[in-house]
Amino acid sequence: MSELFIVFLVTGVLGFFLVIVNKIIGPKRTNPIKQTPFECGSPYLQDRIYPVPIKFYLVAFLFLLFDVEVVFFFPWALIFKEIGSLALISMSVYILILIAGFIYAWKKGAFVWEK
């Protein structure tokens, strides 16, 4: 475990140095125009977060559902050779339930990005 701590510490120190190196050796010449957000040369219009499509939220929700299901596969795959046909039967029931949910989401149009 202490080895993992060393790895995190070394990478953290290196990353910290790489982030602040510009602050140490870079020039400091700033003005208000330079600090405005990048807008291809036109004047900056609004200083608040723009509304974003709800589809991104739906994708995140589907990810939560499916990734939790993926996690259940890992212990099953590890001991698959030992328990043989019982593993096959129980997991096929699980995969069928997963596929039923997948088909439901598909039919509901959750994967259609644009209508």
Next chain:
Amino acid sequence: MIEALIKFLCAIVWFLLLSLYLTWAERKESAVMQDRVGANRANFFGFRILGLFQPLADAIKMMTKEDFTPAFSKRFLHNLAPFLSFFFVAVTISTIPFGSHLMIGGKEFRLQVIDLNVGILFVLALLALSIYGVILSGWVSNNRWTLLGGLRGSAQLISYEVALGLSLIGIIMVFPSLKFSEIVGFQSELLFGWLPKWGVFLQPLGLIIFLMAAMAESERVPFDLPEGESEIVGFFTEYGGLKYGLYMFTDFMKVLIIACLLTTLFFGGYHVPWLYADGFHFPWGGDWLLPHGIVVLFQVIMFNLKVFFFCWLQILIRWTYPRFRYDQLMDFGWKFLIPLSLFNIAATAVLMSL
């Protein structure tokens, strides 16, 4: 403690140096493909050597730029985002085995920084955590194009995360372990007495799914929607200097770590075909016995050669294909890769229990 520190310093120097020179390799390979010369001007006292000093010159240029934070953003979070992106990818190199064991003076050194018993899950988790760098940089820059880039990036990365995890289930079923060293150890056996038992021969479909999902994770051209150089400039538009450089660096580090994972999981890791601890034993008869040091050297060179090959392959794909449209990208992830990887798991399970 000291041993782990020295091994990790070697691994991270290897990792960072190679990802630095991948920028050079990418520029040269794209130049060859487009019938150009490529970067060749950077020199050191007039010595150009194919422009090999170009990455160093780029690094020095990036270091001497101004540290810049846009007016509306939070300074701490603006600095944190590139750090997270870099940190989580750089840590993953510690689990990759570069070779088996090196004996120095009766003491045994494993050529791997940490042999975690949850190695695969650790790497998958850290690669997933590097999404935070993308979404945080998009949100904190307070610019609607970076916000769109960050959201696109996070939606793309989490979509392909599912297929990436599912494609590795087949490999774990065939080689039942989560330790990288044990998975590589299983691949030293032979199939039919002559074919190396590499993952690619047991899981060809899994390899294809893993390659496609992993390339989507690295956000390079067929899947570069978060950057989209020609439309929205990307989630790192408001970054300059080395903070931008860290994002570019993370891209190449991801290419390298994907090449390492492909090598370790599907192409036998550091194994040279028919090379055992005491030398070559060819299946057609005949032995070529070698001392211990030479065997380890062969293993490390073989690992590096495989990694270079997969880096080359990814750069080739990057310069060959045009960018997806966003709905095509989502369709490809959800409607094609996930059903295909579920089919792969089912087929593997049925074939193994026959």
